[in-house]
Amino acid sequence: MTASLDAVERALDGWRGDGPFILGVCGAQGSGKSTLAEGLTQRLAARGLRAATLSLDDLYLSHAERARLGQIVHPLFATRGVPGTHDTAQGVRLLDRVREGGDAVLPRFDKATDDPAPAGTPVKGPLDVLIFEGWCVGARAQDDDALTTPVNALEEERDPDATWRRRANQALATDYAELFARLDRLVLLAAPGFEVVRDWRIQQEHELRARVGDGARTMSDDEIGVFIQHYERLTRHILSDMPAYADLTLRLDEKRRLT
Numbered sequence: 001m002t003a004s005l006d007a008v009e010r011a012l013d014g015w016r017g018d019g020p021f022i023l024g025v026c027g028a029q030g031s032g033k034s035t036l037a038e039g040l041t042q043r044l045a046a047r048g049l050r051a052a053t054l055s056l057d058d059l060y061l062s063h064a065e066r067a068r069l070g071q072i073v074h075p076l077f078a079t080r081g082v083p084g085t086h087d088t089a090q091g092v093r094l095l096d097r098v099r100e101g102g103d104a105v106l107p108r109f110d111k112a113t114d115d116p117a118p119a120g121t122p123v124k125g126p127l128d129v130l131i132f133e134g135w136c137v138g139a140r141a142q143d144d145d146a147l148t149t150p151v152n153a154l155e156e157e158r159d160p161d162a163t164w165r166r167r168a169n170q171a172l173a174t175d176y177a178e179l180f181a182r183l184d185r186l187v188l189l190a191a192p193g194f195e196v197v198r199d200w201r202i203q204q205e206h207e208l209r210a211r212v213g214d215g216a217r218t219m220s221d222d223e224i225g226v227f228i229q230h231y232e233r234l235t236r237h238i239l240s241d242m243p244a245y246a247d248l249t250l251r252l253d254e255k256r257r258l259t
Helices: 004-014 035-047 064-071 088-099 153-158 165-173 175-180 195-210 221-227 230-244
Strands: 021-027 051-055 104-106 122-124 129-134 186-189 248-251
Touching: 004 021, 004 186, 004 248, 021 035, 035 051, 035 175, 035 221, 051 104, 088 104, 088 129, 088 175, 104 230, 153 165, 165 175, 165 230, 195 221, 195 230, 195 248, 221 230, 221 248
Parallel strands: 021 129, 021 186, 051 129, 186 248
Antiparallel strands: 104 122
16 A cells, blocks of 8 residues: 555646645545545645545435435345445535635544434535545446346346336436536546455454444445455446546555565
């Protein structure tokens, strides 16, 4: 991760101008986005710059709100993950507030309870850099004809008419495009392929379980295998599409080492 940090820090020196700067960091689950963001924040602080991190995950709708989407739109929207399960309007307001140099409260999502945390993290403006990281930050919608054929068993069995994936893609083309338009630059942590994401995600869940205990809402390895199918389509699309327009692409091996 040190090599990736060095590369992003060098690029950031060339990109930054005056005023708050919003850096998008995209990467598959378990690719090291949070670690990179934390390390970069510390490095910037050591240089006297004010930096903070917001995760796209912190914008997830509540468990109850997603359950309602599952009832009125499609059952798969009850599971957090795809475009359509975040509060993008909150994200737009927040990034605009940061851009204006004002004080802000960064929301936090508690994955152990599957709900937003009761309190966010206050930050005093103006910030020099806000790092906005997430598994599909900066992603662009797919062409409609690419949505027809299922990419896995989840889509084939639970979304046979493509209602769920078309609605998620529509959200990506509209509300999420508005949110991501606020990025000044975009960095992609590119996994070697979707096949390694399951192992990365299992490692994350084991770490979460060790931190919060067995009583929290954590998943078994088999449940994660099903869960990541929600992310597969867009993750594969990002890996093939985003390198053409990301400002910096960092290609990783299966050990998350920069190649």
